[in-house]
Amino acid sequence: MKKLFLCLLMFSFTATALAHSPTHIEVSFNRETKILAAKIIHPVEKPSNHYIERVEIFLNGSKILRHEISRQDTENEQVVLYLIPDVKTGDELSVRAYCSITGEKEKKIKIE
Numbered sequence: 001m002k003k004l005f006l007c008l009l010m011f012s013f014t015a016t017a018l019a020h021s022p023t024h025i026e027v028s029f030n031r032e033t034k035i036l037a038a039k040i041i042h043p044v045e046k047p048s049n050h051y052i053e054r055v056e057i058f059l060n061g062s063k064i065l066r067h068e069i070s071r072q073d074t075e076n077e078q079v080v081l082y083l084i085p086d087v088k089t090g091d092e093l094s095v096r097a098y099c100s101i102t103g104e105k106e107k108k109i110k111i112e
Contacts, residue, residue, distance in 0.1 A: 019050060021103020027095050029111060034085050040078045040097045040105070047072035053100035055080050060092055087111055 024041040036057065044050040051072035057065040065082060072078045078097070087093065089111055096106040 019099060019101030019103065021099050022052060022097045022105040025095055025097060025105055025107035027093070027107045027109050029084070029087065029093060029109060031087075031111070034083055034087060036082045036084050036087075036093060036095070038080050038095045038097075038107070040080070040095075041076065042072065042078060042097070042099065043076050044072060045075065047075055049100075051100050052078040052097050054098040056096045056098075057082060057084070058092075058094040058096070059084065059087065061094075 022040050022042040026039040026041070028037050029035070030037070038055070040052050040055070042052050048071050051069065053069055055067045055069065055078075056063055057067075064084070067080065067082075069078065084093065091111045092108055093111065094106055094108040096104060098104045
């Protein structure tokens with residue numbers, strides 16, 4: 001019984017150790033179309049099991065959008081596009097991406 005418990009414990013640490021948060025987020029906002037684009041870099045082996053599961057968008061610190069995702073687009077990245085009509089000059093947009101296993105990454109941009 002002790003050996004089984006030890007094996008299960010070691011496996012759980014190994015699975016978590018292999019998981020990682022997104023490494024980088026590239027964010028752009030088109031003022032004419034009001035489209036926010038984010039490319040979330042998250043290299044994985046199986047995007048159906050280990051993926052970006054959620055993206056949240058914040059405008060000036062307030063959450064305005066929550067997007068649940070069931071699998072990652074490719075083994076390297078998840079790309080998302082959102083229409084954000086209420087953005088004005090001086091506003092801050094933030095994109096927060098969550099890994100399905102562990103970790104998160106956030107990127108903020110100031111609208112010029």
